[in-house]
Amino acid sequence: MTNAIKPQPGIMDIALYEGGASHVAGHDNVLKLSSNENPFGPSPAALKAYEAAGRALHRYPSADHAELREAIGQVHGVDPARVICGAGSDEIIAFLCQAYAGPNTEVIHTEHGFAMYRISALAAGATPVEVKEHERVTDVDAILAACTDKTRLVFLANPNNPTGTMICQADVARLADGIPEQALLVLDGAYAEYVEGYDGGAALVDERDNVVMTRTFSKIYGLGGLRVGWGYGPAHVIDVLNRIRGPFNVSAAGLAAAQAAVCDVAYIEKCRQDNARWRSWMADALAEMGIPSDVSMANFILARFASQEEAEACDTYLQSQGLIVRRVAGYNLPNGLRITVGDESGCRRVVHAVRQFKEG
Numbered sequence: 384m385t386n387a388i389k390p391q392p393g394i395m396d397i398a399l400y401e402g403g404a405s406h407v408a409g410h411d412n413v414l415k416l417s418s419n420e421n422p423f424g425p426s427p428a429a430l431k432a433y434e435a436a437g438r439a440l441h442r443y444p445s446a447d448h449a450e451l452r453e454a455i456g457q458v459h460g461v462d463p464a465r466v467i468c469g470a471g472s473d474e475i476i477a478f479l480c481q482a483y484a485g486p487n488t489e490v491i492h493t494e495h496g497f498a499m500y501r502i503s504a505l506a507a508g509a510t511p512v513e514v515k516e517h518e519r520v521t522d523v524d525a526i527l528a529a530c531t532d533k534t535r536l537v538f539l540a541n542p543n544n545p546t547g548t549m550i551c552q553a554d555v556a557r558l559a560d561g562i563p564e565q566a567l568l569v570l571d572g573a574y575a576e577y578v579e580g581y582d583g584g585a586a587l588v589d590e591r592d593n594v595v596m597t598r599t600f601s602k603i604y605g606l607g608g609l610r611v612g613w614g615y616g617p618a619h620v621i622d623v624l625n626r627i628r629g630p631f632n633v634s635a636a637g638l639a640a641a642q643a644a645v646c647d648v649a650y651i652e653k654c655r656q657d658n659a660r661w662r663s664w665m666a667d668a669l670a671e672m673g674i675p676s677d678v679s680m681a682n683f684i685l686a687r688f689a690s691q692e693e694a695e696a697c698d699t700y701l702q703s704q705g706l707i708v709r710r711v712a713g714y715n716l717p718n719g720l721r722i723t724v725g726d727e728s729g730c731r732r733v734v735h736a737v738r739q740f741k742e743g
């Protein structure tokens with residue numbers, strides 16, 4: 384007898400997610416610059432909290448995440464009662480799709496937007512709608528024109544991944560004003576901490592009832608391996624998301640490390656400054672070699688090569704030097720390579736290798 388079970392509609396349209404590689408055969412000094420991780424890792428305080436959590440692994444974690452939400456509230460100036468924590472911000476994105484999108488509804492994302500928006504929309508049975516960007520920058524008018532009475536969620540990463548570009552607060556507010564009344568604007572602030580003085584959209588969440596912000600501990604906080612993210616939204620949305628959240632969706636070690644990490648404000652400021660410095664150094668050095676990039680507001684640069692062929696050849700050369708960057712053809716950017724900003728020596732290694740490739 385053959386089993387006749389079939390997955391829900393939409394699921395077989397999902398292409399398997401390809402994460403950044405971390406190995407190159409034959410190299411032991413590999414530098415991974417393909418997943419936008421913090422080259423310095425987490426704050427020492429977070430490591431200490433993680434180690435301490437190891438002594439109570441037989442205990443279930445907190446189900447309400449109260450201590451982490453309090454800490455987030457204090458540091459980010461948000462209302463802890465309207466914060467929800469997840470296994471990475473990926474899980475918050477999935478909750479939003481599961482709760483609000485489904486068959487016969489549409490989920491909007493931008494042309495070069497983060498892959499999980501489409502994946503989570505399809506997993507929920509909804510139809511993902513891709514909206515063109517203008518020169519790799521979010522086009523608010525195009526998004527508004529794409530809205531229909533089926534639109535439920537509009538995902539916008541600001542700064543965006545993999546472009547690194549960002550739109551201003553006035554444009555984000557205009558977008559929130561213009562989406563249909565049955566829709567939510569989801570502002571993904573995975574890279575918000577890299578932008579000096581930017582709240583990731585928290586104030587907009589407070590001012591309106593149709594904006595949700597997602598944030599992560601995987602980028603500047605250096606805790607990608609632990610899977611912790613959070614969302615901030617209107618009370619009615621957070622209430623809905625909490626109903627589908629598993630009670631123990633974030634591990635005890637993750638909660639403890641994230642709490643210590645968010646409180647170490649000085650460490651994050653140092654990482655932000657370092658990133659800004661080496662990001663512009665690397666962008667300038669690549670530009671001098673004839674490889675332009677848009678001004679990046681995040682912890683990576685989208686280097687644009689003359690052709691897909693050149694981008695791939697450069698990637699192959701970088702790999703031969705033990706350097707792993709990210710091809711972004713899957714994001715409709717065949718000429719691009721997305722390079723995470725490493726520490727000083729990492730950035731110097733990349734520039735040196737690209738120069739060798741160019742002089743070839």
Ligand SMILES: Cc1ncc(COP(=O)(O)O)c(C=O)c1O
Nearest residue numbers: 471472473540544573599601612
């Ligand atoms: C724009 C954007 N949103 C969300 C995420 C997911 O992060 P997390 O590790 O919190 O699930 C990423 C990770 O690459 C990202 O680039």
